[in-house]
Amino acid sequence: MRTFPRPKVIVSKCLEFSACRYNGDKIHDATVAKLAEHVDFVPVCPEVEIGLGSPREVIRLIAVGETDQLVQPKTNENLTEQMNKFSLEFLSRLTDVDGFLLKNRSPTCGVGDAKVYARIEKSPVVRTASGLFAKQVETLFPLKPLEDEGRLRNFLLREHYFTHLFTIADFRLVKQKQSMKELVLFHSKNKYLFMAYDQSKVKRLGRIVANKEHVSVDSLLTNYEQALHDLFLTPVRSMSHINVCEHVYGYFSKHLTKPEKNHFFQVLDQYRNQKIPLSSVLGILHSWCHRFENQYLLKQTYFEPYPVELVAISDSGKGRALT
């Protein structure tokens, strides 16, 4: 089993940490509870931080031209400036942050799904947008893993988020060491994981590591980090996983019996048809890595991109496999 660094994650405080919601509630969230064993959470409630108590009067976003303003209908107060000021100051102070996990639909923390109303008075919703805190996160940390707890109920999005998060936390350690040797090791052990994400982007990462332009290690690591985040912009498609699994299978094919080969391709077909999870295919390949003592493959993060304890196959049922 791999050992993993602990990613530093900013989390909405009302998820598992504090009864700070507008109605005085705390939200139980199974993903946050599980993740807490593996990441260093930094909980924050921006609404409490700007002086709103809990419980408090409801606040909402309203459309004023192209901008979204944060207002409290009951008091007629406009909280936009206060919230933007707090968000900017809080986020600018952060060091070594690896990702964000925020509460959905909130006018402060919602990631793209907060309702924006026409006016401060009772009025229709005119659009959805990110809450003011989330918007600053998107501006200041455009490439970091950012999700809300609602979307993470989907297995594929959760798997993608965890993979991105634990990979860049691992890369942060490489960056701290400022070592070419560590970068080469990192790139090598992630080869098949990265291939699954995007083969052409892996080539770009490879060119950065090759460093034909002889740039400084510092610039090289910065370029690599940028390309790494770019690789994780979209989740893996199942066809890419199939390609990688066939590629790994190629290491062993000549040592396998006909029934073993048939079984493997049956399982791969079941995965292709969304009957079983990828882990069933990977389990077979991983057992062959051990059987044929392939040390190179055994080191591949593809077989365990994030702590196995976080694998939960429960799913909201929305957004099935990307084929």
Ligand code: SF4
């Ligand atoms: S969603 Fe954000 S602002 Fe609202 S209670 Fe939770 S942490 Fe606080």
